[in-house]
Structures are given as C-alpha cells and as structure tokens.
Amino acid sequence: MFIPATPEEVRNLGWKQLDVILITGDSYLDSPYVGVSVIGQRLLAAGYRVGIIPQPNIDSKNDIARFGEPGLFWGITGGCIDSLVANRTASGKRRRKDDFTAGGINNRRPDRAAIAYANLIRRYFKETKPLVLGGIEASLRRIAHYDVWSNRVRRSVLIDAKADYLLYGMADNTVLELAARLREGRDVSELRGLCYAAAERKSGFLNLPSWEESAADPAAFEKMFLAFYRNQDPRTAQGLCQKQDTRWLIHNPPAPPLTEAEMDAVHGMNFERAVHPFHRRDGDVRALETIRFSITTHRGCYGECHFCAIAVHGGRQVSSRSEASILGEAKLLASLPGFKGRILDVGGPTANMYGFECQKKLDRGACPDRRCLYPAVCEHLRPDHGRQLALLRKIREIPGIKQAIVASGIRYDLLLADRKRGVPYLREVIRRHVSGQMKVAPEHSEEKVLRCMGKPGTSSLLAFRDLFRKLTAEARKEQFLTYYLIAAHPGCTQADMEALRCFATRELALHPEQVQLFTPVPSTISTLMYHTGRNPWSGRRLFVEKTAAGRELQKKILVAKESGFRYENAGRKSIKREEKSWEKTRTLKKIPRKNLPKR
Ligand code: SF4
Known part of the structure; x- marks a missing residue:
C-alpha cells in the first residue's frame, strides 16, 4: 500500500486524523x-x-x-539527496534536470529544503506538534558544517530550521521509538x-568547539570536525x-546498525515499487528506472573514501x-508486471x-586510529566473497530471471585481498553478472591525491585490470572496465590532472569522457x-x-580531445601562478601537534 498522499486516501482508510505527516x-x-x-512504511506497519x-x-x-x-x-x-547537491552545481549554477522529480524538471525542490519546509509548517501552524528532521540533508548538516554554496560555516540545520528534533543516520528504529515515546508522553x-x-x-x-569559534577559525573547525568524526x-x-549562538546542540550517540533480522524486516515490507499516482499527470520519475528492479543486499561501508558521506550517515x-530475504525479493521482482x-x-x-564484517568491530567497535581498507x-x-x-x-536459478547484474561498484583492493574466493567471485561476475561494462572507482592515479582521497594506490588497480582482462578473455566476452575519476579534489593540481591523463591513456587505454x-x-x-586547505592527518597544507x-580546467585537461590543454585555454592566466604561490597566500593557525589525530 502507498502511504496516503491525498485526503481522499485518508478518508478511504477511515482515518480522521493522521499521527505523523511526512x-x-x-x-x-x-x-x-x-x-x-x-x-x-515502518510507521504504518x-x-x-x-x-x-x-x-x-x-x-x-x-x-x-x-x-x-x-x-x-x-x-x-x-529528499534522497541533499537539496543543494540536487539543485546546484558546486559553483552554484542551478541544475535543470532532476531524477527524483516527476517530469524530470528541477522546479519543485527548494534550496535548503528542510529549513524551507519547517518554515512553511510554522507559518500556517503556530503552536504545532514537534518538527522532526531526518534524511541525508539533516544528517550531514547536524552539527556546524562548511557549506560551499554560501562559503561559510553554518549552524546545525536543527537550529536554523527551528525544529524540535533531528534523527540522523539510518533512523528506521529510532523513528519507531520516537513515535512510541511521543504517544505515551x-x-x-x-x-x-x-x-x-x-x-x-x-x-x-x-x-566541541562552538559554532562561533569554528566559523571564525579553520583550525577550530578542524578540531571540531575530527572530534565529531x-x-x-x-x-x-x-x-x-x-x-550555537545562545543554545546548545545536543548530539546523542548513534543508534546501533540494524541486525540481519531487522534488515530483512525492512526489506520485506510491502513496497509498491512505483511512483504514487498523485504524480501521474506530471510525468515519469527517472530514478525509478534504475531502482524498481534492483535489490539492496546490505547497508554501510567501511571504505571511508574522504569525499563520501556514508561514514557519517550510513555508518562504517x-x-x-539474509540470503532467504534477498531471494524472496528476487522472486517478487520476477513476478512483477513489466519485469x-x-x-x-x-x-x-x-x-x-x-556478507562479512570484522569481528573485532562487531565486538568492540571500529578502530578509532586505523582504517579498514587504507x-x-x-x-x-x-574478506570472504563466498x-x-x-x-x-541462487538468484540465477529463480524462474523468470535471465540475468542479475552487479552494477554497484566493486572494491578491487578488497576483492584481491580475498585469496580464496576473490578470483572465483570475479570470474563469475564477469561471466554472468556484467552488462558489458564493470564500474570501478580509482578516482585518480597520483599518490598524493589518492592519499587526500583515502583511496588505495594504482598497484591494486593495475593488478585488477590484468585479472579482469584475463578472465574476460577466458569467458570470450567483449567487456570493459569503466572508471570513476574526480577532478579538482583538494590536493589536486593541473599537473596532477595531466599525469592522470597520461596514466589513463597509457595504462587503462582510456580517453575519459565523463x-x-x-x-x-x-x-x-x-x-x-x-575549507581549511590542510590535510588533517598530516597537518600539511594542500x-x-x-x-x-x-x-573546469582540471576537468578539461582530462577530457579534452588533444593533450596539452592547459593554461592557454584557461582564460585566466593567473591560475598557474596561483598554484605556485598558494603556500604563501594561505594563512591558517597552527594546530599543536598533540591535537592532531594519530592516523
Ligand atoms: S581497522 Fe581492522 S580491526 Fe579495525 S575495525 Fe577495521 S577491519 Fe576491524
């Protein structure tokens, strides 16, 4: 059943008033x-x-x-994406398309949506029930945070929205407990x-250092963020x-991740896997195309790539x-119209x-001073891919399923570390579970940039590339690796992008277009x-x-048809000079060595 989105649906259910409005x-x-x-759906259930x-x-x-x-x-x-990430590019330009809006035109979601909606409620309902923020936008903005779109350190979204509570992370269980406690007073x-x-x-x-201190001093911001992290x-x-101003933001410790049984219960709920008919006249929602016939096998990630928000939202x-739950969902998908x-x-x-986790982490928590993959x-x-x-x-054996693709990214360093089942896993994925292209995410080739990203060096990438080619030839298939690459990451200069271009051409036989x-x-x-212009682990400036x-120039260096696309096309001669003199022009207070993290 859809969650009711119209008063008619509510009336048809015989309900006079709703307990929760989302x-x-x-x-x-x-x-x-x-x-x-x-x-x-959890609240309905x-x-x-x-x-x-x-x-x-x-x-x-x-x-x-x-x-x-x-x-x-x-x-x-x-929504599913922070509203500013969804609405604007990093330079502030408005995005025209929106995969999560019916019709695909980006004209329905306001910037800073959580604040806009909280203000909207307060405008028309003065003394109303508590306002509870949730989702990725609230989660990533729950303490003082740097916001590139306003180029400043902002307060918690809870304070800016004048909301009552904020549930961060995957709040499946927390929201049920909150509803029960509010009902019982x-x-x-x-x-x-x-x-x-x-x-x-x-x-x-x-x-933590206050919002005012963090906003005024990048070193205080760094100290605050690392303690939070x-x-x-x-x-x-x-x-x-x-x-934060005259009030205190209280951040309770995180909720425990779901157990296997709880994960099964969440994914076993009766989702419609469709867009609510309310949106029918506006057109299709593009995001549905990729998720309607896809299956989530797990949550969380211990990769801790530095540019990724999963560590502070979904957890490490x-x-x-369980296998039974996933197979049940695969059978369900196979029976749906349109499959x-x-x-x-x-x-x-x-x-x-x-299917595997570090036992030490499960018993005592993730190591504060070590990382699982870097x-x-x-x-x-x-690691065990068994x-x-x-x-x-087993999914392949389900009647009606011709192919089950592994489209999510594969961590090649993790695969290579599984000496027993890593190669058999890749062999099987190449033979049966790739649709022409397999995605991997090296992101860069230069050691100093990779260090800033928290990504492994190129040796594991090249070993994986060779293995992929060998197993693909064995399978007599024409399949390719596609590579996610990032330009303009902190620590990355134009020279690094030139080097990445050479690496991509020479080692990956690739001319990146995306x-x-x-x-x-x-x-x-x-x-x-x-924000700080410094690597927090080494204390070095970047x-x-x-x-x-x-x-834009960093990106063009990589995607331009001819090599040598560099300063002459920049339209801004000072860029080269800036790169050379950045060290002199940046000012930052020094953090005492004892306050630096151990990593
Ligand atoms: S760093 Fe190693 S021991 Fe620590 S949580 Fe990760 S896998 Fe476990």
Missing part, C-alpha cells in the same frame, strides 16, 4: 531505496496513521495544510541517533554538545540481509562488502580539507582549486 523534497516513490518511504506530502509548494497553504495537523509529529526530509532526550537543542550543555558529553561508532561514541559497519528478466543491480554502497586491507577484516557467490548463483568535479558535500573529510575556471 514532508519530502522528492516526488513520492514507494521503494526500499527511498528513505522517506522506508520510514513511512507499527500501526501509526501516516500521510505524506511530496514537494509542497512553499508559497501557499494548499499543500502543507492538506491533512491538517498530525497527532504526534511532522517528519521533514529534503515520555521523554525522548535519551534516544540514540537523536539531536536536539537545549538551554544548557549536557553533563558527560564531549564539548571520531564519535560515530555506536559502540564507542561519546555524546557531543556544541554551543556493514549490515547484510523483463533482468535485475538491474544486486548490491549496496560497495557491491562486494556483502592504506591496505586490514588483516582483521578477512556468501555473495552463493547468493548470485569526469566528476569534486563537490564539497557537507561533513566529509574532503570538504574539511577544501593546494585547493576553488575557482570555477580552475576547476
């Missing part, structure tokens, strides 16, 4: 891939009366007042995965508090579903993290580097390309 910046897609529909208002018009009362007021709380999310302030504002700091919680493991994290621990025999993805944030795969991880292999084989420009998403380590022309 507001989202996307069109309403009912799918296990969409956070707001997971949250709504627990017996709450829930309605959803997708993409309300923020200039009128009509949409937001459609259901009246909820009995328990308003739940607000910007109990205190919610101890809930894990919750932030709220208070008049005083909380005793026993770690006091180190306290994200549910087993070891301390609660945090941070003064991988939670996998043409192909599952478009069997994966997660990183495809080959399914600079090399940790000896305690013991469960994935067995799973893929290169991503680094976007400083809030609350990532790369964004910290972008070159950071911030000008729009210089960033």
